[in-house]
Amino acid sequence: MPIQTEPDGVKYQVSRVQKALLIAGLGLVAISAVRVITGETVLTSSGTARAMLTLALPIAMCALGGLVAERAGVINIGLEGMMILGTWGAGFGGWQYGPWGALLGALIGGALGGLLHALATVTFGVDHIVSGVAINLVAAGLVRFLSEAVYADSTEGGGPTMSPPLGSVDTFNIPILSSGPNLLRRLEDTDLPVLSDLGGILHGLTSGLTVFTLIIVAMIPLAWFVLWRTAFGLRLRSAGESPVAAESLGVNVYKMKYLAVTASGALAGLGGFMLVMFEQSYREGQTGGRGYIGLAAMIFGNWRPGGLLAGSGLFGYADAVRLRASTSAAVLALLLLVGLILAAVGVWDLYRRRYVLSAVLLVLAGATILAWGTLDALPREVTTMTPYLVTLAVLATATQRLRPPAADGMRYRRGEEH
Template sequence: MTTTVAAPAPAPDREANHTGSKARTYFLIGLAVLFSLAAVRVITGVHEVDSQGSLRAAIVATCPILLAALGGLWSERSGVVNIGLEGQMLLGTWGGAFFTYYYGPWVGLLGAIGFGVLGGLLHGLATVTFGVDHIVSGVALNLIAVGLTTFLAEAFFADLDSQFGHGGAQQLTGLQKPTVITIPGVSDAATSLADKHWFAISDVAALVAAVTNRISVVTILVFVLVFATGWILWRTRFGLRLRSCGENPEAAESLGINVIRHKYAAVLVSGGLAGLGGGYLALVSSPGFHTNQSNGRGYIGLAAMIFGNWRPGGALIGSGLFGYTDSLRLRDPATIHAMLLFVGFWLLLFAAWRIYKARRTQGIVLGVFGLLFLLWFAVTDEVPRDFTSMTPYVTTLLVLAFASQRLRMPKADGKIYRKGTVD
């Protein structure tokens, strides 16, 4: 007698479904932001809210923050908190400027990555090998980087002067830039359509024009790195092993995974990405290098990573939010005043959502803030410049305060790991 056993049905690909759901969510969020910006532009008549120039400035401001966020993501997914992103970015600014001056911008970018990797190696030695508290090591690295880059600038840049650069005790300007790309037919058509100021259509055209007209190859590389990070960490065996080190290193070790090696790999990649962010600041965002150039962007990148719930797509959205607010300081006062209407609308919308989810206290607080922003817009004509310079940091605090309840960090993030120990 023979018995036929039916083959079990294949299990649904939950990870793929989750990724697809996330992609749809991000797309819908993007559409909502686009239409709300278009509405603000039409209501206020301030077309600089999402003009080609404004969006280009926002993209340029986003990229170094995004690179720092990706660096933090790699490190923390392996269980190592990297507060030293700021210092690694600073090392990258000097390395990028030094090697660009002598060897050109592409070698300069490699130099920026190399100096960032060096900062990651120091952080890895302190935390992974010697078991130093991760926060203490990161803060120490930031302080060392400030002093070291200032010393190196005075030692190597003070007497430089040539057709490519002009040195000084605290700066090196006039450096060669990486290649920029323009798509002639697309950029011209998009610019023409954006100038018509049609609702939504011109807003999309302005975004297309911003990314097709004199966009740096390094900017394109940054967004490629977002997708590469997601694929490596969530679609490869190496990524699965690395993430397991951040969740339960003892269990990972029991399965034969070299936890120390994976932590070092993650911290080195983290430092390299942060260093590239520093090189971006020196070679793309500004005319050259100056001391303390990161100006807190490493910390903002860390906040963007946390806001994004330790995922590449979320980090991209958070970095875009902070990058846009950072670029506002470059716009005219009318643009900043119009954004009060945008912020007030979204706060009221989010307040209604929190109340619907039975989070009444949080919803009421958000609603009050939303009404205050709308009142501010109604009774004033401009926003003080002093407040404008604070917007990236205020945004960081507000976003983390209201998003903290939905976040889940890797379980072993920040814990000291010793090989052979059992938790």
């Protein structure tokens, strides 16, 4: 944690929570300023925030799955394939047994993919990258085979690339805040800078919820508690930091790795479950590369739950703005927001005497703001790519000291010295 010095010379530490709150506050001010300048209310509307939550959670679950596996020392490039297996399991389970059957099917499908990855990497010592890529390829072919075998002859609307429709799930709003007095909605309608934006975002995050949304959101603090506040989490993380030392202290490293990678697949399957419930059916190609984005969000988050949540939310927000915008003007407003972020990071790097990086970021910021000021519209192809471009721009400029687990990706054999 960075150490600051007060005028009297007394040193104090800035906690991660304080730093996160400061960044969130500055981000809210930046978004509010862009909303006021451009007049694009979609940037902070409750509908956009609600869509952001829906779009970000599948990525966050994949990122969390990658975190659990890599904290135990196993690189999981196969998150995309495990998510694909989860979507098919959710489609089949939901078709047969309803929403809770879909949840169970997604967990089983993803966990089986994780178990296969653990078998290859932990037991047989296959290179982690090779195993993950193989799982991605096998999963895509396997679900097509299963769909043709199970759904093709269905009389309920399924086919070789999709399951029969599953039906919708009941939603609810948080009392007082988003129903009844609906305080957040009233705050959103005030149109005051920052305050109305805060009300719109919080209203979107507390309305239109399902019980499954709450369960999946709870996975993130639960994973943090298990990994950093329990003896089991300590043993699991020791397997990814120094498996030989962990073995000498009586930790069953093989068991920890198997449990972590299987749980990793189950979490990726949960992400697939969210996609299926959102579209109310399984569809081939539904994941759209979100497993890879989740992997990037995990690295951006420095292998920590809070950081990966921020990375996932970034992509979800950009995608939500794109989907909710009636014209490309709102997408152009995102360019202004990205330009402000790049400029802020560039000034910070200049303060830290990183002159070359600062110059690059300030030039990019200027080009982005100039593009916003001169362009009237964007081609449809560019608009579709906007969430990916925005995410890449911010993630690439998030200068931080990344520290993966020390033994991440290393082949482990009991009794060997590393």
